[in-house]
Amino acid sequence: MTVPTILIVDDEPDNFDVISILLSNQDYEFHYIGNSQEVIASLDIVQPDLILLDVMMPGINGIELCKQIRAIPAWQAVPITMVTALTGKDDLACCLNAGADDFISKPLNGLELRARVNSMLRIKHQHDNLQTLLQFREDMVHMLVHDLRNRLTDVLLGVEFLEMEVNSSMRQRLEKIYESAQGLQLLIDDLLKIALLESGNIRLNRRNVDICQLVQSVMDNFKTIATQKNQSLISQFSSTLTNEILIDATLMYRVLDNLLSNAVKFAPADSDIIIKIDSNQAEKVIIQVIDSGPGVPEKLQQKIFEKYEIGTLMPNVSQIGLGLALCKMIVQAHQGEIYVKSNKPQGAIFEIILPQTLPIVATS
Template sequence: MKSNTIILVVDDEEQNFDVIEILLFKEGYTLHFAQNCDIALDFIEKNKVDAVLLDVMMPEVNGIEVCRRIRANRQLGYIPIVMVTALNTKEDLAQCLEAGADDFISKPVSGVELRARVNSMLRIKHQYDALQNSLQLREDMGNMIFHDFSNHLVSILLGCEILRFGKNESRKEKHLQLMENSAKQLQLLTDSLLIMAKLESDKMVIEPEEVILGEIIESVLEDFNFLAESRKIQIINDVAPLTKKVYIDKQVIRRVLDNLVSNAIKFSPANSLVKLCVEYPENIQARIKVIDQGKGVSDNLKQRIFDKFEIGQVVKGISQTGLGLAFCKLAINAHQGQIFIQDNQPQGTIFTIEL
């Protein structure tokens, strides 16, 4: 919002600031005044500045040197700098650009030109900030995915050591199940990443076939049964009739259900229920519900829970990459269906898929 846009005007004459403030009044920006280099640099270091209007002809430290010092501070990130100058020779303007300025405007200042140049610089700044946020988000998500992969690999390697040297058969069996579960989680994460990348690039071709939905759900619940038992969670299968057929891409929908059931188990407390229900209304193929008794999702978060890299509420001890639900959304959209979230009463969440 413009009211949150901070513009710093650096000029040794306060009346020049007054003129700029009048010319930009209707834009709704928040303007601040700095009378010299030290005040300007101190303000920029302590505040998130969106653009700087910098007078060239100032005593002691001129605007060109101020510009150089701003650019020399790598911690400030990119801030558009517009030089305000009475100088108009090509050599003077070249000096401004070489010092790191992005644009310039001549005195006396024209209101139309000032607003146009400031708005242009702000567009660039906002694009830069969005790109930096995206890059940081990708880096953070990459670290989280790497962490998830590492945890599952460590579990598998540890299980291998116990199988190799251990003598307790019951302990061997337990670790064999843990290894299998870790391997399945790795496969789920890898498959989701690959399918999502294909869906986003329009290179994924959905290959629907006639399948029995109940059999897919039984297979999903069987695979997650050990994980649920280890967390003291009971899974309930409420699918009828089991022989009902639907026309879907079996592999893709299986991965969707894997993600939803995995999330339901991860975010549910011990001694709670996770329930899968399937209905077959007349107007659609099927309605699938994954119901848990976890903490639930706030109304604000429901609006963005399916966005890529959105992890919502951070829960200690639970891996969250923000990719699973984004994948589910893309996959269901590719089937011309819909997926949405509702509250489960008295506590928990209901994820509903309509195909």
């Protein structure tokens, strides 16, 4: 088992000696830093499991240093115990509000110090075990998804070969199998993208994209299906819009495809589905997909973007509850926002708000 590492930050070396003596009967590795300005640069070297942080220090005091540590994602889970001579409730509240997990008062009591250190290290140990479990789950998901994709590719290729050798009635059945397999392939791709987005391992391939052209391309794919239900796909693009925005076109296409697919599924026959694009004074691009379907109940308008959450069950309509979760992750990866609201008197409005960045200037 790895020996826990405790980082002691105090401008008085004597205080380090006191703490190390009081904890001498424990199996810990101690590191001491007497200058608060050196702490941030030393974290990656020391790799502490617990930080004992003095409050009253010259220069950057313990509370400010605690805030700086908590602002670094890699160290947000490391417990910080403030060591302070302050006893006022306001002072202790400041420590906790700065991101500290615990505090202990000076002069130090050995029994209390050992108990609080053991408590914080126990929390850190539980966090590390959870992270290990999550990493294992993530690795398993990636492995399973890749294996499923490979097997499914074999199925699709097999169906394509069979279609060339059978009669028309059998070919129709094979086409249904092929469509189902393609739907499963999309679901597997969604699972993979969600896993990558959750782990932070997906990189956006940003480039300048004509957003109106991208939306029109998505709409063109649904014209046949919409015509079968006698639905009208209507585009309303603002004339003042700066068309090019910096996005990952493939991922954003997936978002728009999902929203329009839902609109076509849930909107009634003989209805209009409107796609609007506009911009505002805050240099944001606003995309709306508007339908007159059953809508989303107000109590579900926040939950609808969670994985496996389904708004309204519809007969004969496949609903897994992954599509909108993926949409939210992709939009947030673009520093954007996505909402759903009611379309009075009936229907839903899905709204995407994206930052409108300046076009990339080509250099020779």
